[in-house]
Amino acid sequence: MGVPSFSLAGKVAIVTGGKRGLGRAIALTFAEAGADVAVCDLVVEDSELEAVAKEIQSLGRRSLTVQVDVTRKADVDNLVKRVVDEFGHIDILINNAAILGNKCPLLEFSENDYDKIVDTDLKGYFLCSQAVGRRMAEQKGGNIINIASVDAMRPSLKSSPYSAAKAAVVMLTKSLAAELASDNIRANAIAPGWVKTEMTKMRWGALENLKQLEATIPLGRIAQPSDIAAVALFLASDASSYITGTTIIVDGGASLV
Amino acid sequence: MYVPSFSLAGKIAIVTGARRGIGKAVALAFAEAGADVAICDLVVEGGELEAVAKEIQRLGRRSLAVQADVTRKADVDNFVKRVEDEIGVIDILFNNVGISGGPPLIEQPEEQWDKFIDTDLKSCYLCCKAVLKGMVERKRGNIISVASAAGIRGFAERNAYNIAKAGVIMLTKVLARDLGKYNVRANAIAPTMVKTEMIRELMEDPQASAAEARRTPLGRLAEVSDIVGPAIFLASDASSYITGHTILVDGGQLA
Numbered sequence: 366m367g368v369p370s371f372s373l374a375g376k377v378a379i380v381t382g383g384k385r386g387l388g389r390a391i392a393l394t395f396a397e398a399g400a401d402v403a404v405c406d407l408v409v410e411d412s413e414l415e416a417v418a419k420e421i422q423s424l425g426r427r428s429l430t431v432q433v434d435v436t437r438k439a440d441v442d443n444l445v446k447r448v449v450d451e452f453g454h455i456d457i458l459i460n461n462a463a464i465l466g467n468k469c470p471l472l473e474f475s476e477n478d479y480d481k482i483v484d485t486d487l488k489g490y491f492l493c494s495q496a497v498g499r500r501m502a503e504q505k506g507g508n509i510i511n512i513a514s515v516d517a518m519r520p521s522l523k524s525s526p527y528s529a530a531k532a533a534v535v536m537l538t539k540s541l542a543a544e545l546a547s548d549n550i551r552a553n554a555i556a557p558g559w560v561k562t563e564m565t566k567m568r569w570g571a572l573e574n575l576k577q578l579e580a581t582i583p584l585g586r587i588a589q590p591s592d593i594a595a596v597a598l599f600l601a602s603d604a605s606s607y608i609t610g611t612t613i614i615v616d617g618g619a620s621l622v
Numbered sequence: 623m624y625v626p627s628f629s630l631a632g633k634i635a636i637v638t639g640a641r642r643g644i645g646k647a648v649a650l651a652f653a654e655a656g657a658d659v660a661i662c663d664l665v666v667e668g669g670e671l672e673a674v675a676k677e678i679q680r681l682g683r684r685s686l687a688v689q690a691d692v693t694r695k696a697d698v699d700n701f702v703k704r705v706e707d708e709i710g711v712i713d714i715l716f717n718n719v720g721i722s723g724g725p726p727l728i729e730q731p732e733e734q735w736d737k738f739i740d741t742d743l744k745s746c747y748l749c750c751k752a753v754l755k756g757m758v759e760r761k762r763g764n765i766i767s768v769a770s771a772a773g774i775r776g777f778a779e780r781n782a783y784n785i786a787k788a789g790v791i792m793l794t795k796v797l798a799r800d801l802g803k804y805n806v807r808a809n810a811i812a813p814t815m816v817k818t819e820m821i822r823e824l825m826e827d828p829q830a831s832a833a834e835a836r837r838t839p840l841g842r843l844a845e846v847s848d849i850v851g852p853a854i855f856l857a858s859d860a861s862s863y864i865t866g867h868t869i870l871v872d873g874g875q876l877a
Contacts, residue, residue, distance in 0.1 A: 367651035369851040371628050371860075394624040539877035546839030546874050583802025584865060592863035595626035599860060604628075604851030607813075607844045610877025611870040618865040621799040 382462030390590030435489030542610030558616025583618030631656030798866030839874030
C-alpha cells in the first residue's frame, strides 16, 4: 500500500569489478533481493569471480561471469552481448570497476599512471554506460548506478587523477540522467567515504591508522561494503522512482567535518 | 543475510503536519513498515488529523493526534511530552511542516518573511531540540527533514521559502556533525514540486503544470508516493551509514 517495493525480482543486473569489495557485496545483495546478476572483472584466473557467481546461484538466482577490461570497447560490447544472449535483457548496470592508484604528489604523477586511472575510472564507466544504455534505450527502461567517491567533492591528497575522475563520474551521472530519462532510464551515483575493502586497505590498514581515522568520522566507524550495497539496492529499486541525476553521499558524516 | 532491513518494527516515530499530503502519506507508510506513529498539525477541526491516527491504528500500530503550532516552543514541547507519556520514547522525527508561495523576495513583506522562516526553518529547529535530549541520552535517534530542491537551486518567484529550505539543509549538516557520536543521524529530502494541496494552483493550471513537467527529465511532477520511498529508506537501517545528507528527489530537474 504505502511502503514501496525494495525487491529486484525479475531484474537482470551487471556489476563491473564484481569479484570482491563493493562489487561483490552489491552483486550478492541484488541476488538476495531477487535479481539475476552478471559479474565481471579484469582478472578472472584466481577464481574469485567464479566464487561470487556460485554464491549468487546458492541464493537461488542465475549468474554469469565475464572477463572484461572496461577500458576496451570490444570487451564492453562483448559483455553486453553475453548478458543479453544469456538473460534476454539488462535492467541494472552497476559501474563499480575502478582503481585507486598509488599515492603520488600531483606534480610527479606520470602520464602513464594518470591514463591508467582515468581510463578505468571514467572512460570505463562511460563505455559501459554507452553500451548498456543503448540496450536499455531499446528496452525503454533501465537503471544505472555509478560508484563515485567523496573524493569527487573534496580530493584526497596525492590522488589527483582519482579525485578528478570521480568528480567527472558525478557529472557523467547527470548527463546520463538528463539524456536518457526520456527512455525511462534513471542514473544515480553513490559517493562512499572510507570503506573496509582491499582497494583502500593500505590507506586505513594499520590499526593505529584506523582508530585515528574513525575518530574523525561523526558516526565513529568506517563503512562495511554492506553499508554501500544497501544504498545501491535503494537506488536500484522502485523506492527511488523519482530520483535521478543525483549523488548520494554515504560517509558516516566524514565530509561534514 | 545481505539485504538490509527496511522495517521500522519496534520504533516510535512522530510526523509533523500529518493531516494531509506528504506528512499523511509518510505517517501511514511508517506505520505500515511497523512503527507506532504520533502525528500533529496546526489544524484539527474537520477531523482529518484524527482520521489519519485512526488509519494508523487500523494498520495495527499505536497512534496519537495532537494539535500543535510547531512555530511555538510550548506546543512542540507539549506534543513531545504527550507522545512520551502515552506511547513511549521517540526514535524517529519526521519534520514535514512547511508553507510555500510568492511573491518574489523584494516584494515580500517583512511579516511574511518571518512567517516563512518560522514555519519552514524555526519549526524544524524547535522540533529537533525537543527530541534531541532524549535521543542523545538513549544514544539512538533519527531525524529526517523535508527540505526542498528550492534550498539548492532557488525556485522562481519564491522568497524566504528558498532561504528557509537552504537553512533546513544546513541544520541537517550541523546536527549530523554534532550528534553522530551519540548514534543520532540527521538527513533531509529535497523534492521539487509534489502533487499536494501545497501546489493546488499549479496543478489547476494546465499550462503551468505542463511547463513544470517539461522542465523535468522524468517528464512528470512527483507524486506523494515518490517521497515515501526515500523517507522509509532514511528512517530504516538500510541508510545507517548516511548522515548529514540531503537526498535530492527531483526527477532529474537539477541535473
